């Protein structure tokens with residue numbers, strides 16, 4: 034319950050941010066940071082708590098994004114309905130990918146590669162079929178107004194994103210405090226032992242990938258409405274998949290606040306580099322890649338792992354002092 | 358329905374491309390077979406090899422085929438260092454960590470290249486670039502024919518190294534059983550790094566053979582990564598013959614798929630093969646079912 | 648011993664791994680209540696038999712009935728849901744999770760509420776002597792601690808039948824003395840137990856009935872005291888020469904007494 038209280042506090046504080054941050058460029062920064070936390074938490078639900086490393090979360094993200102865009106542009110549907118449809122279709126794609134992979138017991142690196150291949154298949158398809166605008170991409174007409182899921186002020190977008198992200202974090206909290214979560218983590222840590230205790234790994238993983246897909250898809254919906262433009266590379270390309278996994282790996286996989294920590298850390302680093310060396314092509318990705326290598330080599334449990342290790346050794350030290 | 362006059366050249370073309378795919382996949386399968394790791398940076402390292410060949414040519418006028426004496430050894434050294442310095446230390450008992458670290462390396466290498474070499478697509482200008490050879494009534498670019506022959510020769514060389522040298526014996530012993538190899542005094546870390554180096558040297562050869570009929574840009578590796586993985590799983594992880602056959606098959610599938618359905622759907626076929634094989638027959642077409 | 652309806656009824660189970668016949672036409676019954684044991688030399692196929700019974704391997708032939716229901720070919724989790732739980736000879740903790748969380752996974756089989764499952768985990772931990780290590784990372788436990796954890800997780804599922812695979816192996820004599828009462832207490836609560844054990848002293852003092860497996864085949868059954876005197880069993884454990892020598896020694900001793 035203390036964790037839930039902390040979560041409430043953090044999100045209450047996040048809610049008020051736009052009142053203090055008025056510069057448009059800073060608002061964009063906090064939006065992109067929170068958006069990274071959302072992508073990261075979505076991945077974390079499956080990868081962190083479930084131990085199933087996906088390299089293809091773009092498959093869910095892109096589906097959510099294209100759904101809201103295509104429904105608006107081709108069918109004139111209201112984007113609020115598109116939001117629901119985008120989330121639902123992303124869940125559908127997740128269920129399909131989950132079914133084909135988990136049914137046959139695909140794990141570890143193989144699961145990672147197959148998810149990547151699925152995202153690539155979708156990227157090629159969206160590059161080919163006409164209703165997505167193919168390689169040219171798709172442009173959502175600018176029409177600000179809450180009814181159109183577009184906002185004249187960045188603050189409006191921020192609060193939309195805030196609500197979706199809150200949903201993702203509450204889901205992660207629930208995973209840490211429910212039977213479903215206990216089973217998911219049991220499967221992650223030892224599938225055979227979990228089965229011996231009556232856990233059905235397939236069912237558990239299916240639920241996890243669908244929840245994960247839902248929030249990735251909603252992140253895609255947000256992206257489409259915020260930038261009003263999509264093409265196959267943006268929607269289904271590897272960049273989104275990489276960002277999704279990098280954030281929780283940096284912050285701490287399988288922890289509630291890890292994705293938030295990771296998102297803040299990564300955006301802080303890229304802001305600083307932009308200040309110091311300027312906006313050179315590829316540089317922020319060079320740094321992201323380097324961070325990924327360093328984290329896996331030296332801190333596989335991420336920043337929150339480092340923090341808890343430090344606090345624990347500090348505590349042990351004080352206990353030692355007491356004994357002495 | 359296209360007639361034979363189009364299909365034959367298309368198949369031959371596919372075979373020459375496929376031989377190069379096979380060469381890239383050979384490196385990958387060697388690394389997988391010995392170290393049991395999936396090297397996600399394979400495509401990025403190929404791209405690096407291609408740039409090496411490119412700059413040797415434009416800066417020093419070294420012909421890509423002459424660069425065969427320089428680039429593969431250089432790539433070997435790079436591979437050895439990467440394995441010993443970074444990849445070998447990353448697993449912490451989970452093979453996904455290796456995938457992550459090699460993904461990180463791929464991102465760094467690609468974007469550093471983007472920064473250093475810019476995003477322009479470059480080609481080398483060699484006198485034989487547009488010469489053609491007639492085979493079975495089809496006209497094939499000379500560099501592709503050379504690449505085909507070169508890939509087969511390299512595969513044969515690799516096979517010789519693996520079966521006739523002490524290094525090859527040590528590698529095979531290690532691939533089979535790590536503990537046993539350690540017991541008979543094999544320096545495991547060294548042999549692992551040698552294997553990784555050999556796998557990356559294959560990329561060096563592929564780069565020299567590829568560039569005269571291809572191009573280089575920082576993203577060029579992308580196209581090869583999943584194709585090489587597809588070949589490796591199709592042929593059975595760790596199987597040399599499988600990688601060769603798989604490479605040729607994929608080359609032909611891609612060429613024919615492109616002919617009948619257009620280029621991007623041809624690629625789609627490759628990814629679908631990849632998914633289907635991994636899901637239904639993860640030991641590959643030639644591998645035994647566990 | 649021949650109960651009208653055994654809780655577990657294995658009929659003609661066989662399993663082959665490549666060239667190795669790991670289980671060869673094994674039939675055995677475990678009566679409701681009480682402790683039955685399964686012994687046999689290393690590599691006899693005991694763990695394989697457990698895996699066949701609990702769905703981790705599918706048998707090539709034969710069937711398994713649990714509480715009268717045919718469960719052959721069901722998945723491990725389906726069998727666990729029906730009330731038969733196995734433990735692992737090579738302990739399989741959820742590393743990185745606390746002892747309490749480990750045990751709660753078992754408790755969740757019947758309990759949905761997280762709080763109730765955690766509470767149950769504490770109860771069970773106390774029963775098996777892990778009450779003082781509830782917040783410890785399971786990976787940090789000693790061998791003896793991990794064996795207790797295996798027992799605790801199984802127990803927390805409220806099973807009808809537990810299959811213990813060498814829960815005493817690797818423990819020192821004083822640890823064994825501590826764990827034996829724990830196993831008895833589980834039986835006294837009405838849980839049927841089938842245990843694989845190497846520690847003869849434990850088999851003798853715990854089980855009423857024992858089955859002996861050698862090279863994939865059942866070679867003897869009966870009360871532990873009788874079975875361990877069976878020359879076939881001694882031979883299986885100690886090799887042919889040793890069995891003959893022991894028989895000869897016994898005969899000499901008898902002969903000597905006559906003089």
Ligand SMILES: Nc1ncnc2c1ncn2[C@@H]1O[C@H](COP(=O)(O)OP(=O)(O)O)[C@@H](O)[C@H]1O
Nearest residue numbers: 664667669687688689690691692693694695696
């Ligand atoms: N999955 C498997 N694949 C191949 N052989 C196996 C497998 N599991 C067990 N075996 C073999 O079956 C035999 C019986 O093993 P096991 O059941 O573990 O014996 P026990 O538990 O009685 O010591 C051993 O020779 C072992 O090597």
Ligand SMILES: [Mg+2]
Nearest residue numbers: 693694695736
């Ligand atoms: Mg055993």
